Amino acid sequence: MVDCLIRLMQGDNTGPINIGNPDEFTMLELAENVKELINPEVEIKMVENTPDDPRQRKLDISKAKEFLRWEPKVKLRDGLPLMGEDFRTRLVVPRN
Numbered sequence: 001m002v003d004c005l006i007r008l009m010q011g012d013n014t015g016p017i018n019i020g021n022p023d024e025f026t027m028l029e030l031a032e033n034v035k036e037l038i039n040p041e042v043e044i045k046m047v048e049n050t051p052d053d054p055r056q057r058k059l060d061i062s063k064a065k066e067f068l069r070w071e072p073k074v075k076l077r078d079g080l081p082l083m084g085e086d087f088r089t090r091l092v093v094p095r096n
Contacts, residue, residue, distance in 0.1 A: 004070040017063045021076055024058035033077060038084040 004019045031044045064070045074082070088095060 001072070004064060004068055007068040007070060011068065013063075013067045017067065018059040018061050019064050019070070020059050020061070021072060022059050022061045023076065025076075027057075030076075033080060034084075037077065037080045 001019060008017060008019070028044070028046075035042050035044060061071060087093070
């Protein structure tokens with residue numbers, strides 16, 4: 001994603017260009033993945049959506065592919081543990 005941000009800043013493209021994970025998943029599915037891959041002890045708490053909460057979270061990254069020649073290289077389930085380890089290292093948090 002950093003590569004994409006650099007390309008975006010160095011390019012002449014204006015207007016919104018979605019970058020990120022184009023896969024569709026619910027917030028519960030994301031929370032369950034985080035729990036499974038990073039900390040099985042965490043409790044998932046359900047809260048009401050806000051009125052402006054988007055119903056669809058599947059990004060259309062076609063502009064990023066076309067204008068920036070970019071698409072994600074790391075799958076969510078592969079990247080979550082890497083992110084968790086990076087956070088632990090930066091925040092000096094021991095592994096469970």
